[in-house]
Amino acid sequence: MTILQVENLSKDFGGLRVLENITFSLAAGSVVGLIGPNGAGKSTLVNLIAGADRPTGGEILFASRRLAGLPAWRVARLGLARTFQITRVFTDLSLGDNIRLAAWTRGLRGKGLEAEVRRLADLTELSDKIAKPSRDLTLADQKRLQLARALALKPKLLLLDEVMAGLNPSELDRAIQLLAKLRNEGITMLVIEHLMRVIMNISDRVLVLHQGSLIADGPPAEVVASSQVQEAYLGRRYVQNR
Amino acid sequence: MKNKSLIIAVLALLCAFLLPLLTNDYIVQVATEIAMYAALAAGWNLIGGITGYPSFGNVAFFGLGAMLAGAFSVNWHWPYWLAGIVAVLLTGVLGFILGLPILRLKGHYFSIATLALAEATLAIVTNLQFLGGGKGTSLPLIGSPLLFYYIMLAIACLSALITYLIVHSQYGNTLLAIKSDESAAQAVGINTVLAKSTAFALSAFLGSMVGVVYAIWQSYIDPPTVFEPGITVLMLVMTMIGGAGTVAGPIIGALIIGIMTQLAMAVSQNASSLILGLAIIVVVLFLPQGILGSHRSGKGGKRPGKHSFSWRG
Incomplete structure (x- = not known):
């Protein structure tokens, strides 16, 4: 079953076309990697899908529902959650309140709400910092908090924008384990990532964006073998080193 | 901590309640003004301090409440309590409707729009004969200074209570989330x-x-x-001094500015403006989070932002 269908999606910023006729779909329960060089339009694509920005042309269907024109909060309530490339936690709230707020907008109240906050804090290994002001968290913890907050919406689709960037090797291992856990729970994920180790580890399929166009879409091994992808993003040395 | 705050609040309220018995009429008059500004600053704090949208036009609502109640009472001969209730409800609804377009603006643009809102409201009210036009409205002399002191005190308490309930609710967390990052707030629904x-x-x-x-x-x-713009400036400065986004901040700010103004006026009539200017400079330089904000920094949990409010573009 297809959960997300993107058809001929385009986006212009003034005279600059940053996305050109992007078409792809995501099957429910799948994990799809989205890679490409800086400026390829990956974050713009996520912003369009999440309702943070409006497309210039094309269509986005989420669970058979048109998303075009819906504000971001309505898109979120439909079950489409996201994280941000540069962490955006609610710095005036504690870690627990960040998660609690998202679960509350989903409609949870009372004991159910508190149980969900604890469950997500446990899942993201943040239980011991639940009362801590979120502005005092490390980058790795803020990234995990963003993920916990997104999961509090009980998403059908999770858009992860460079959730691993800036993490040290041990933090990275834990983050990969966490994504694998989510994958096992059946959450559909679109994962933007520069770290190919992560993409190769968790993705069923990989999309490659280059200068606003989709240049490859297929299984990870097939995509990294593509000469066009090597030329545009990976470089030939990546394949030789594998 | 909660108990300590409650004890301080009850003691402060007791002192305020007993004040007229211990002092003279002049002090009661000053205390009435302080309570009035504490309530105004608490109202400003909801949008400027907690939500992070610094309004420069809140005097429009103060002025509208006064002019509408006066007009309903004088022109339509309504009892003043009824005129007052209708004026407050109408102004609240107007605030909501005006908020829909104005609050799409951010940072300086929002502040300029609210300044324009207050000036436009002044111009409209001045040209509406129903509201008394430019010549103003005379109302019957009723009540005593003591009665108005207790009414203003009650409104200040109500404002603090509303702020407390909001700050300790998920709605308050919603507003704080908007202040932190509006796009991220939308992204969580x-x-x-x-x-x-x-x-x-x-x-x-x-x-x-x-x-x-x-x-x-x-x-x-x-x-x-x-509709004097200086009234909004006072709301803003009092909230900043006390601690934007806090429950007691606007009350503490109103007390400090109220007392300092009286002391300055004992020296010279113009000295109060000088004091206000100095207070703004001191707060911006040394207490950007206000007295309560600075006091609570580093203790964890919910607290005002690094800056009392941000000028987000």
Whole structure:
């Protein structure tokens, strides 16, 4: 079953076309990697899908529902959650309140709400910092908090924008384990990532964006073998080193 | 900590309640003004301090409350309490409706729009004969200074209570989330337009309530007095001094500015403006989070932002 269908999606910023006729779909329960060089339009694509920005042309269907024109909060309530490339936690709230707020907008109240906050804090290994002001968290913890907050919406689709960037090797291992856990729970994920180790580890399929166009879409091994992808993003040395 | 705050609040309220028994009429008059500004600042705090949208036009709601109540009472011969209730409700609804477009603006643009809102409201009210036009409205002399002191005190307490309930609710967390990062707030499913407009309406509601009581207290009101931009500046400065986004901040700020103004006026009539200017400089340089904000920094949990409010573009 297809959960997300993107058809001929385009986006212009003034005279600059940053996305050109992007078409792809995501099957429910799948994990799809989205890679490409800086400026390829990956974050713009996520912003369009999440309702943070409006497309210039094309269509986005989420669970058979048109998303075009819906504000971001309505898109979120439909079950489409996201994280941000540069962490955006609610710095005036504690870690627990960040998660609690998202679960509350989903409609949870009372004991159910508190149980969900604890469950997500446990899942993201943040239980011991639940009362801590979120502005005092490390980058790795803020990234995990963003993920916990997104999961509090009980998403059908999770858009992860460079959730691993800036993490040290041990933090990275834990983050990969966490994504694998989510994958096992059946959450559909679109994962933007520069770290190919992560993409190769968790993705069923990989999309490659280059200068606003989709240049490859297929299984990870097939995509990294593509000469066009090597030329545009990976470089030939990546394949030789594998 | 909670118990300590409660004890301080009860003691402060007791002192305020007993004040007229221990002092003279002049002090009661000053205390009435302080309570009035504490309520106005608390109303401003809802939109400026908690939500992070620094309004420069809240005086419009104070002025509208005063002028509408006066007009309903004088022109339509309504009992003043009824005129006051209708004026407050109308102003609250107007605040909500105006908030829908204005709160789409951010940072400086929002502040300029609210400044324009107050000036436009002044111009409209001045040219509406129903509202008394430029010549103002005279109201019957009723009540005593003591009665108005207790009414203003009650409104200040109500404002603090409303702020407390908001700050300790998920709605308050919603507003703080908007202040932190509006895009991220939308991404977790928060209808930010509705949340902000509701905060603006509550702010208008409290400002208008104070205006209604001010009008009958003074018994004469005219547009230049009740739409004086300096009133908004006082709300803002008092909130900043006390601690934006806190419950007691606006009250502490009103107390400090009120007492300092009286001391300065004992020296010279113009010295109060000088004191206000110095207070703004001191707060911006040394206490950007205000007295309560600085006191609570580093203790964890919910607290005001690094800066009391941000000028987000």
